[in-house]
Amino acid sequence: MDFELTSEHLMLKESAASFIKKDHSFDRIRELKNDPLGFSKDLWKKMADLGWMGFIFPEEYGGLELDYGYVMVLLEELGKGLLPEPWISSVLLGGNLILSGGTDSQKKEILPKIISGDLFVTAAYLEDNGRYDLNYCSTSATKKDGKFSISGKKIFVLDGCSADKIIVSVRTSGSTSDNDGITLLLIPKNANGITKTPIKTMDGRKTCMLELKDVSASEDDIIGNPDDGYSLLSDAVDKAAAGLCAEMIGGMNTSIDLTVSYLSEREQFGKAIGTFQSLQHKAADMLIQKELATSALYYAIASIDSNSKDTPSAISIAKAKCSSAFMEITKIAIQLFGAYGFTNESDISLFIKRAKVCEILFGDVNYYLDRLASLKGY
Amino acid sequence: MNVSYSQKEEKFREEIIEWLRENTPAEIKDQTLGGSTLDPELLIKWHKTLYKKGWIAPEFPKELGGTGFNITEQFIFNYEYSRYGAPRLKTKLMSVGMLAPLLLQFGSKEQQERFIPDMLSGKTIWCQGFSEPNAGSDLASLKTNADLEGDNFILNGQKTWTSMADHANWIFMLVRTDSSGRKQEGISFLLADLNSPGITIRPIEAINDHEPFCEVFFDDVKVPKENLVGKINEGWNLARALLGHERLNAFPIGEVIYALETVHDNAKKNIYKGKPLIEDESFRRKLALLEVDCYSLLSTFLRTLSQLKVGSAPGPEASFLKVYGGELYQRVMDLNIEAIGPYGQSWYNLDELDNSVHQATMGWINSRSLTIWGGSSEIQRTIIATQVLNLPRK
Numbered sequence: 001m002d003f004e005l006t007s008e009h010l011m012l013k014e015s016a017a018s019f020i021k022k023d024h025s026f027d028r029i030r031e032l033k034n035d036p037l038g039f040s041k042d043l044w045k046k047m048a049d050l051g052w053m054g055f056i057f058p059e060e061y062g063g064l065e066l067d068y069g070y071v072m073v074l075l076e077e078l079g080k081g082l083l084p085e086p087w088i089s090s091v092l093l094g095g096n097l098i099l100s101g102g103t104d105s106q107k108k109e110i111l112p113k114i115i116s117g118d119l120f121v122t123a124a125y126l127e128d129n130g131r132y133d134l135n136y137c138s139t140s141a142t143k144k145d146g147k148f149s150i151s152g153k154k155i156f157v158l159d160g161c162s163a164d165k166i167i168v169s170v171r172t173s174g175s176t177s178d179n180d181g182i183t184l185l186l187i188p189k190n191a192n193g194i195t196k197t198p199i200k201t202m203d204g205r206k207t208c209m210l211e212l213k214d215v216s217a218s219e220d221d222i223i224g225n226p227d228d229g230y231s232l233l234s235d236a237v238d239k240a241a242a243g244l245c246a247e248m249i250g251g252m253n254t255s256i257d258l259t260v261s262y263l264s265e266r267e268q269f270g271k272a273i274g275t276f277q278s279l280q281h282k283a284a285d286m287l288i289q290k291e292l293a294t295s296a297l298y299y300a301i302a303s304i305d306s307n308s309k310d311t312p313s314a315i316s317i318a319k320a321k322c323s324s325a326f327m328e329i330t331k332i333a334i335q336l337f338g339a340y341g342f343t344n345e346s347d348i349s350l351f352i353k354r355a356k357v358c359e360i361l362f363g364d365v366n367y368y369l370d371r372l373a374s375l376k377g378y
Numbered sequence: 379m380n381v382s383y384s385q386k387e388e389k390f391r392e393e394i395i396e397w398l399r400e401n402t403p404a405e406i407k408d409q410t411l412g413g414s415t416l417d418p419e420l421l422i423k424w425h426k427t428l429y430k431k432g433w434i435a436p437e438f439p440k441e442l443g444g445t446g447f448n449i450t451e452q453f454i455f456n457y458e459y460s461r462y463g464a465p466r467l468k469t470k471l472m473s474v475g476m477l478a479p480l481l482l483q484f485g486s487k488e489q490q491e492r493f494i495p496d497m498l499s500g501k502t503i504w505c506q507g508f509s510e511p512n513a514g515s516d517l518a519s520l521k522t523n524a525d526l527e528g529d530n531f532i533l534n535g536q537k538t539w540t541s542m543a544d545h546a547n548w549i550f551m552l553v554r555t556d557s558s559g560r561k562q563e564g565i566s567f568l569l570a571d572l573n574s575p576g577i578t579i580r581p582i583e584a585i586n587d588h589e590p591f592c593e594v595f596f597d598d599v600k601v602p603k604e605n606l607v608g609k610i611n612e613g614w615n616l617a618r619a620l621l622g623h624e625r626l627n628a629f630p631i632g633e634v635i636y637a638l639e640t641v642h643d644n645a646k647k648n649i650y651k652g653k654p655l656i657e658d659e660s661f662r663r664k665l666a667l668l669e670v671d672c673y674s675l676l677s678t679f680l681r682t683l684s685q686l687k688v689g690s691a692p693g694p695e696a697s698f699l700k701v702y703g704g705e706l707y708q709r710v711m712d713l714n715i716e717a718i719g720p721y722g723q724s725w726y727n728l729d730e731l732d733n734s735v736h737q738a739t740m741g742w743i744n745s746r747s748l749t750i751w752g753g754s755s756e757i758q759r760t761i762i763a764t765q766v767l768n769l770p771r772k
Binding site: 001002003004005067069256260263264271272274275277280281283284285287288291292293294295296298299301302303305306308310314316317320321365366368369370372373376378 | 379380381382383384387450642645646656657662663665666667669670671673674675677678680681683684685688698701702756758759760762763764766767768769770771772
């Protein structure tokens with residue numbers, strides 16, 4: 001039983017914090033709102049040069065082979081500043097799928113480029129009418145002359161517009177909601193028959209709707225085994241969700257810091273509004289929620305790093321807790337900031353929007369509650 | 379980071395469960411939630427059984443009659459004890475749990491030797507005399523007076539909400555020994571024999587129809603001056619130190635998990651629309667939400683434990699284990715009583731209905747006290763805001 005960060009973890013925390021302080025500001029997020037890409041490729045490259053994209057990958061592909069404690073520390077720092085760079089999609093989602101399902105040649109071809117920051121990979125798996133279910137897959141892949149012909153629609157593909165390659169889940173056998181019969185196919189961004197519609201999200205980031213019409217893929221493009229994509233996908237989405245929880249904890253920390261400063265400085269009735277008990281108690285609730293969420297995250301990360309069989313439960317608990325805590329904290333924050341919190345000028349306004357997107361991303365609270373109940377056998 | 383206990387710790391855990399299985403009498407098992415209605419004589423007997431086993435003071439070193447458990451073992455013991463459904467030991471809550479650590483920190487060698495062995499063996503039962511009719515959340519405004527005359531303090535005044543006073547033989551208390559300065563100065567910490575002439579104890583019937591707390595009146599009661607703990611007029615420091623001791627053991631996290639499992643059991647047993655209630659979509663979600671919050675709280679304890687283990691001071695999360703734990707416990711009790719449907723209106727009926735019904739209703743009403751005693755949730759939130767978040771006081 002050990003929930004302590006090592007001195008190496010803490011070193012990363014410090015260097016990430018100083019990097020972000022130097023190269024990032026909340027104004028950059030406001031500017032990127034109107035940028036078609038939604039993040040900075042220059043900054044991404046600098047992050048790659050620091051080795052950050054290689055944390056989870058084996059050394060033979062150019063990675064650092066570190067534990068998820070490092071992922072947690074880094075994403076918490078990125079989350080404090082709301083950095084929109086696509087770490088979660090490219091490393092935890094796309095990268096993890098290649099790592100766990102890819103053939104040696106697929107790994108050799110793709111992972112070094114993800115690590116160097118030269119290639120973006122994401123996954124497209126959500127469909128209309130399936131809400132957050134990973135097994136809901138009606139995108140068809142009929143086989144003709146040894147080739148797949150893919151048709152269907154995927155929604156809200158995370159960083160889908162900027163991705164160079166997309167891993168698409170397709171139905172190769174069984175019916176729409178079966179766990180079995182899903183195959184993962186790696187498709188280049190400019191494949192014939194692909195239409196991407198950019199969709200802006202509340203937090204100023206970019207996602208996309210992906211339509212596929214008779215898109216061609218070969219057997220060599222399969223990630224993992226045919227018909228067996230569900231467990232790979234489920235595992236990668238879990239890791240991405242755990243990473244997102246760390247990002248949310250960072251966001252909660254900044255939300256609380258901003259609010260406490262405001263309460264200490266803003267004066268009404270001749271004194272700082274932070275002296276009023278009704279406001280103090282709300283501030284205390286923010287801290288309580290953050291600490292509980294942090295504990296749930298620590299447990300989930302420690303579960304991943306100790307290969308516990310309860311990892312999916314631990315991640316479900318963490319995602320449900322972090323989502324509701326981040327939402328609750330930012331709602332209180334907006335209330336305590338009063339009218340100023342309702343302006344785009346206030347930094348806190350950026351956080352409530354991000355909290356809503358994070359809550360929905362990879363599955364909302366009810367989704368994880370239902371999943372937890374199933375995993376625990378009730 | 380790692381979520382598993384070591385092999386040695388795992389073995390230790392199994393030994394404890396095994397012993398509890400073999401030695402816990404049926405009539406005291408699964409009485410936790412409605413605990414206040416358990417016969418005190420049965421509790422004292424159980425206290426003595428644990429004492430004989432050497433497990434009455436998991437937090438103490440061996441030379442003081444404790445177990446010599448390390449911090450992880452203490453946590454495992456307390457957690458598994460509660461989770462098994464063994465009863466809350468109110469007989470040691472005030473003594474081993476609160477007074478003894480204070481005596482070790484502030485008391486004289488004579489006081490330690492005189493009082494600690496008897497509280498471990500169960501020979502003396504202690505109660506706590508802090509609150510007064512006009513000193514609740516504002517504890518420092520207490521007025522029970524103690525004048526030093528010769529070798530004795532002469533006590534006059536009244537304490538209230540004194541749990542177990544009707545079964546206890548000693549009381550530790552805060553008294554006023556000086557009213558000239560700030561109200562926090564001039565408070566002293568005294569130990570008094572409840573059989574002293576001039577003490578009257580009047581039980582107060584609580585909301586659960588039992589008499590779990592009392593008023594204690596002092597009318598020219600003589601207390602020998604060697605019963606003063608620490609220095610005169612510095613009792614407030616002891617009261618504050620007591621809050622420090624509460625930390626990890628302040629809230630029985632094992633009991634929350636036990637209570638949560640009780641909800642599971644009730645939701646499986648009770649049928650709704652032809653199916654176990656636990657399969658009802660809306661109930662299932664409510665239960666899963668509690669599960670998320672309960673396990674997040676458990677993880678918070680484990681985080682604090684992990685910090686204590688490596689010798690670092692607990693972080694801010696330790697400051698709200700009690701306040702959040704109490705509120706969460708209430709939510710678990712709300713869902714538990716919901717699970718049993720019409721049976722949720724039952725009051726006692728110990729002979730007519732299943733024990734689980736009494737546990738659910740009594741547990742529910744008792745849980746209301748959790749956010750009041752030991753510093754109400756409102757007081758705790760003010761402390762978190764001003765001492766942890768450093769918000770301005772004025």
